[in-house]
Amino acid sequence: MIFETHAHYDDEAFDEDRDELISSMRQNGIEYIVNVGSSLKSTAQSIELAKKYPFIYAAAGVHPSETEELNEENFKRLREQCLEKKVVAVGEIGLDYHWDEPSKDTQKYWFERQLDLAKNIKKPVIIHSRDAAKDTYDIMLSKNAAQIGGIVHCYSYSAELALEFVKMGFYIGIGGVVTFKNGKKMKEVVEAVPLERILLETDSPYLAPEPNRGKRNSSLNLPYIAQKIAEIKGITYDETVNVTFENTRKIYKLI
Numbered sequence: 001m002i003f004e005t006h007a008h009y010d011d012e013a014f015d016e017d018r019d020e021l022i023s024s025m026r027q028n029g030i031e032y033i034v035n036v037g038s039s040l041k042s043t044a045q046s047i048e049l050a051k052k053y054p055f056i057y058a059a060a061g062v063h064p065s066e067t068e069e070l071n072e073e074n075f076k077r078l079r080e081q082c083l084e085k086k087v088v089a090v091g092e093i094g095l096d097y098h099w100d101e102p103s104k105d106t107q108k109y110w111f112e113r114q115l116d117l118a119k120n121i122k123k124p125v126i127i128h129s130r131d132a133a134k135d136t137y138d139i140m141l142s143k144n145a146a147q148i149g150g151i152v153h154c155y156s157y158s159a160e161l162a163l164e165f166v167k168m169g170f171y172i173g174i175g176g177v178v179t180f181k182n183g184k185k186m187k188e189v190v191e192a193v194p195l196e197r198i199l200l201e202t203d204s205p206y207l208a209p210e211p212n213r214g215k216r217n218s219s220l221n222l223p224y225i226a227q228k229i230a231e232i233k234g235i236t237y238d239e240t241v242n243v244t245f246e247n248t249r250k251i252y253k254l255i
């Protein structure tokens with residue numbers, strides 16, 4: 001039984017066959033899925049998917065690249081959405097300095113506000129961080145993120161920093177990049193981080209693992225990621241799947 005911790009089935013890449021694809025998950029061993037919001041619209045769509053499918057949960061949040069759309073009024077609405085029953089986390093939130101817009105100040109402001117929100121409602125966060133390691137870490141430290149807990153998703157930094165996030169009580173989301181031929185850094189991360197702190201994710205429709213790299217991704221590719229982690233850690237596929245499943249139940253408080 002595999003737990004998909006991070007996918008975007010609201011994405012238009014799935015418009016043609018969304019229901020068919022989602023309906024095929026369980027017979028292919030994908031037991032649960034968390035559909036992660038990245039904007040106000042996709043948060044609403046994630047909650048809709050969670051209402052429609054018993055095995056789908058949602059995360060509600062606004063991705064750093066979409067933070068221009070936030071204001072006090074819609075932030076109140078976002079808070080209400082975060083409180084919905086099947087919403088298991090606030091996310092994805094964070095910093096993305098790969099693009100020039102929105103400004104760093106805008107991104108930081110709404111990252112902090114969403115961290116405060118998570119702390120306030122006692123739900124974990126899903127962190128998206130790209131080309132912004134230091135600011136992400138500093139803000140998490142200043143906001144005492146250890147009290148909030150959560151996942152650093154699609155982790156892309158050094159093994160040393162991964163262990164700092166683990167010390168802070170966070171879990172590390174490992175996706176398709178670990179299977180790439182140039183994925184040496186991710187291999188080091190998987191070696192360093194204890195299995196008890198690793199989660200499986202695809203970030204579908206993005207970042208499909210080998211041998212499907214470049215194609216539309218779906219949770220059906222998770223076995224390739226689990227297999228690679230098992231190889232790197234020198235353990236069985238089953239142990240990898242079972243331990244990461246339990247990790248996910250813990251962090252999303254699904255017992």
Ligand code: NI
Pocket residue numbers: 006008036092203
């Ligand atoms: Ni994502």
